Amino acid sequence: MGRTATVRASLQAALTTEPQTALELSAAVRIREKDVVEHLEHLAQSMRRGPHQLVVIPARCVECGFRFEQRRRLARPSRCPSCRSERISVPRFAVS
Numbered sequence: 366m367g368r369t370a371t372v373r374a375s376l377q378a379a380l381t382t383e384p385q386t387a388l389e390l391s392a393a394v395r396i397r398e399k400d401v402v403e404h405l406e407h408l409a410q411s412m413r414r415g416p417h418q419l420v421v422i423p424a425r426c427v428e429c430g431f432r433f434e435q436r437r438r439l440a441r442p443s444r445c446p447s448c449r450s451e452r453i454s455v456p457r458f459a460v461s
């Protein structure tokens with residue numbers, strides 16, 4: 366198994382225990398947080414063919430409760446489109 370496949374398998378294993386943030390996953394798998402997001406996007410694609418799916422618990426605005434449901438990229442949003450607050454809870458990831 367190559368390095369990329371190993372990292373994705375480790376991410377998937379970490380996600381089966383409980384929902385994780387990108388930061389928690391980066392510590393668990395020992396890769397950079399921005400690389401976690403990239404791997405998760407590929408993992409979500411490949412998992413579509415199998416019995417389990419990557420579930421994204423969306424980021425939420427702490428001020429007004431706006432949920433970033435429509436967001437296609439998995440990275441953390443920087444600002445609420447509704448109230449402009451920058452107090453955004455981070456998205457969490459899980460495997461169904």
Ligand SMILES: [Zn+2]
Nearest residue numbers: 426429445448
């Ligand atoms: Zn808001």
